[in-house]
Amino acid sequence: MPFVPHTPDDIVAMLDTVGVASIDDLFDEIPAELQIGELAAIPAGMAEMDIGRLMQSRARADGQPLCFIGAGAYDHHIPAAVWQIATRGEFYSAYTPYQAEASQGTLQLLYEFQSMMVALTGLDVSNASLYDGASGLAEAVLMAVRANRKVKSEKVLVPRSLHPAYRRTLRSIVSTQGIELVEVPFDPRGGHTAIEALDALAEQGPYAALVVNQPNFFGVLEDVDALTDWAHDRDALVIGVVNPVALALLSPPGDWGKTGADIACGEAQPLGMPLASGGPYAGFLCCRQEFVRQLPGRIVGRTLDLDGKPGFTLTLQAREQHIRRNKATSNICTNQGLLVTAATIHMTLLGAEGLERVAAACHANTARVTQLLCALPGVEPLFDRPVFHEQALHLPAPAADVLRSLAAHSILGGCDLSLDYPELDPAVLVCATEMRTGEEMQSYASKLGRIIATRTQAPSPVAPEI
């Protein structure tokens, strides 16, 4: 019996102690008509060897194509130590540190994570994680509406240049609470959020908050200082949605504008989490000290024990569902502890300089692949503003067809933008992290060149491979 240690003798002795004749008798309070027979549609059990064989074949079946997709999930190097340590049983198979004295490992690590996120974002406090970047943004929006004491509005400005999946997630989670999301168009030339676009929406205000995305979904860098000041001049809070690796290079939300953003959130996946089909990842959420009692999720504090020795414990639990029930800041309970474990070890191994090297290498590689691809006829950048590590490109043929042809050559050429932005069609969003080599980028460019040549019926601009 897998994972059940009972011997026949144990079962007899235990039933005898309980005073019943059989295990079935233990279920005698359950109405008999509810008890079922065999679950025919569930297969019989397997040995580890057999499920191992099946999973190996399924993992292999999907191949390992060359990845130039980013769009919210990035293929970065992960130090070997990260997951070797994170999957130690003491981290992997522990739970939420309710018994602080027996959970100091997890608690101290969470405190260190909070410290690192505070350093990266330039804000005062961080929670111990949310499910992912998109659901984290939803929590940030709910928090901003609660926390804004000057403007009692349920309207929040959300740029159209924010990740489409983030906008959809946001809508699913906050719309049931009467919050109205007002979309801010992006500048068709720069791909950024222009102040004029905000001015045009000002009359529909007031707004509880403005979401500022740095870099935005198109990889484009926003004028975060001007956007922040615009919002603060109108008493709206500023929620920064940021990439933690980019923060090694870019101005942190705490420094934006005259007084800094109020809340920062984002996806921690670039900090040591494999792509893994989209999860588990981890959302982070940081804010200024004055809003800490509105911050949802677990928070760890440092305190003293009976002997005056420092130790760590879950704190401000009066915000949380297990204490406050229907008056809690959020319903979140379990979050993403194991991913935070990985992120903390990852940030420690990279350090500020390592993260900056990664960020600079991604930036350079994306510039390089952009240059190679834009040498092809009909391929050109969609926007003229600087980017971090993604570039939106116009294609001379339907994006879906081009991407399908590339995939047949085991290259994932980018994210098809025309699905969510039909006005940009045909266009793709391309990312080259530090993992992409010059050879891989060349290979992408040459395959794309041939596909375009075929599609556009023009002679190939690239010499055929021999």
Add this chain to the structure above:
Amino acid sequence: MLIHDRSRPGRRAAAQAPLAMPEVTDIPAALRRRSRPALPEVSELQAVRHYTRLSQKNFSIDTHFYPLGSCTMKYNPRACNTLAMLPGFLARHPLAPESHSQGFMACLYELQEMLKEVTGMHAVSLAPAAGAQGELAGVAMIRAYHLARGDLARTEILVPDAAHGTNPASAVMCGFKVREIPTGPDGDVDLAALEQAVGPRTAGIMLTNPSTVGVFDRNIQAIAARVHAAGGLLYYDGANLNAILGKVRPGDMGFDVIHMNLHKTFSTPHGGGGPGAGPVGVSARLESYLPVPLVAFDGEEYRWLAEHERPESIGRLTAFGGNMGILLRAYIYARLLGREGMRRVSEFATLNANYLMARLKAAGFDAAYPQRRASHEFIITLKREAKELDVNAMDFAKRLLDYGYHAPTTYFPLLVPECLLIEPTESESKEDLDGFVAAMIAIREEAQTNPELVKTAPHTMPVRRLDDVRAARQLDLAWQPQGQQQGST
């Protein structure tokens, strides 16, 4: 010592970053960071040693018996982790085309199908990232259902007082008012109180069955009939699904929507507080509202169903559709168990709980519901010990740590005073359960002879009892570089 205290300027784990640092010339200075973030500067060995040592300060299932009630801390098979972390699964980008995803999608589809069968529900979505997000999705579907029918008066969700705190919090997040239903003296929902509360304003009721007091509600069919007759829907909190897996199905009890905690019943890791996974199952009338994405199979190919294909869906709950790596682990666990193994889960979880309850009762401890069968968990109340010996449930819990046992859940559910909610799970042996009983007896003896020893426990952990009041009043939530002091609020 914090990792920050081990930091020295200029030290780093140089093998972990690109060797070259390309100059960044095209990003305007105004958008650049002015100074480097204060992250630790340590060697690779220092990092490895620091976090390995931190891990050793944790209790975990792999190291200790962990009978934390309502959390189902059972063995997490190592194969589930190893196989979910095969390179092909880790490298797959969430936006990879279906042509490069058939192996992965087959696992998800089969998991959907198995969860349908074992819960008796009509359709399943794997999207919610944790139990509480499953609750949010479930209540949002109830809301969508009533709205679609123009039934706008249904503004209340009924929640028993024994429910997990997430239930009322999730209902509020979907814009509902919460109406609390008391628990009767025998542990079942108070039917008379339900009768008074249910009516035209009732959108639904959220129930955990077996409940958090560790008993199966014998009136479940009557409750379902009453709420349905009033036009409300039934929500099943699957936190305690381990108690009935393969024996009884929420769908057969009359539930319209359920969530499952795969990190409990399907043994995916708890990870120090997540990640979880909280798939939802629904009856036919709610199918169109399921959160996206779903996996479809036409006999040849697996396809994603997202917003475009599912226009009535309550939508997307995370950017990429769920905790996929956790779903893989649950799939592997389900295949290792098979149908017989699933049934054994609930049988032996129930045997262990009833055995442990019988032994503690025989040792003179008070069960909160002594006349009832335990489900997969049960409550011991230390009210008598607290009164006679002045040693309370928290003291017992802390002293158990010294004996090498993680404490049960304490002071939950709120309606039983001085309670320990004990869930041994099926993966513990009789010897381990006997050891726990011996520790409880020994602690009670200590409480009689040397109460200070128990009241000041633990004595053998890395720290002694922590000052929670200080933690909340003098907030210290992040390390500060020297010269900067964090203010308290």
